[in-house]
Amino acid sequence: MRERDLIWRISEILGGVENDDCALIEAGERYLVATTDMLHRQTDFPEIMNPWQMGWMSVAVNLSDIAAMGAEPAGLLMAVGLPQEADLYFIDELFSGFRDCAAYYGTRILGGDTDSHQELTVTGTALGFVEKDLALRRRGARIGDLLCTTGSLGGAGGGLYAWQQGWLESSFIEKLLEPEPRLAEGRALAKSGAVTAMMDNSDGLALSLSDLAAVSRVGFLVYEERLPLAEGLAEMVGREMAVEMAFCAGGDFELVFTVRREALEAARLACELTVIGEAVEEGIWVEQAGKWRQLEARGYEHRIGG
CATH class of the missing domain: 3.90.650.10 (PurM-like C-terminal domain)
Known part of the structure; x- marks a missing residue:
């Protein structure tokens, strides 16, 4: 099944899930925006990629969703499943990539989780804020735009x-x-x-x-x-x-x-x-x-x- 077909199917099951880059949560005069992305070693990281670049990309894909809403990032949570062969150098470089990408875009890693997996699996969750009257959605285009x-x-x-x-x-x-x-x-x-x-x-x-x-x-x-x-x-x-x-x-x-x-x-x-x-x-x-x-x-x- 195509990923997008599955997403539409899940949205119908859960009900009330908007098909935007981020979820919007009421937070006073602003929205808290939240997004999550899962990346796997075999399917998402090119073989040539070093661990620092894997870390950078894992943060970048989530921040791109924040950007699409017109929001400012507030921080990220990173959950990492590490394979048995991951040594300390690999781990240090991966997490340095997390840190460096977040810092470059004016935000930081707030926390996360680690576990053991058969292959490297990284799930990032990015949070941000946007004023309610400025939030940009996928819906809203009109004929002639x-x-x-x-x-x-x-x-x-x-x-x-x-x-x-x-x-x-x-x-x-x-x-x-x-x-x-x-x-x-x-x-x-x-x-x-x-x-x-x-x-x-x-x-x-x-x-x-x-x-x-x-x-x-x-x-x-x-x-x-x-x-x-x-x-x-x-x-x-x-x-x-x-x-x-x-x-x-x-x-x-x-x-x-x-x-x-x-x-x-x-x-x-x-x-x-x-x-x-x-x-x-x-x-x-x-x-x-x-x-x-x-x-x-x-x-x-x-x-x-x-």
Whole structure:
């Protein structure tokens, strides 16, 4: 079963679970935002990754969800299942990665848990706060809104490709191994008042658009020529594969969001962005040279159960 299908199924069983990057909990004039992410050695950490980078990524993936809500991080709890072969060097480096990523983004590790597992398993829980009138959700996009992204796309996919080719000096590999969540951008966009819906694209742009469309009950049209491909990516893999990586590779940790047309300038003042399309009535479409094609919802996604 696809991970997203399972998530929707569980949401129906539990009832009242919103499909956002974080849960929102009443906390006076603000919301407490909470998110959790589980990472496994075999499926989530590339073989080339060192333990410090594993620690960094484990924190970064959770902070990216905080960023997508327009919130400020308040701290993280890290639960770690360690395999028998983990020595003190591995443990020291892993936890140093936790600490360093949290500190870089102005927060800290509050506590957690340790246990013994067959493979390295890290579950991070990030907490943050956002004013109630500034919280950004996946729902809220309206037909005619502009579709935007921060940063560049496809860089992490390029890193995976470079590693598989043995090009270990490629600048793309750092993008894959040390992701940078867009906390400052998320906060600034929330304060701009221009954004109608937002999430991160850690699983790939195509899946993110599918998620936004489902919750907001709209469709999207993406203009292929406007995609901000990572610098040098098309030269390395060719234009066609670079576009595929931008849509489906995952690992970029940018913010994908919709903006009211009349508020675009306010969004531009908040952070650097690229307008890549617009919200339409239904479907997920890509326009290239005047022709439209439907975009399949593919990306980085676990398969779970039967």
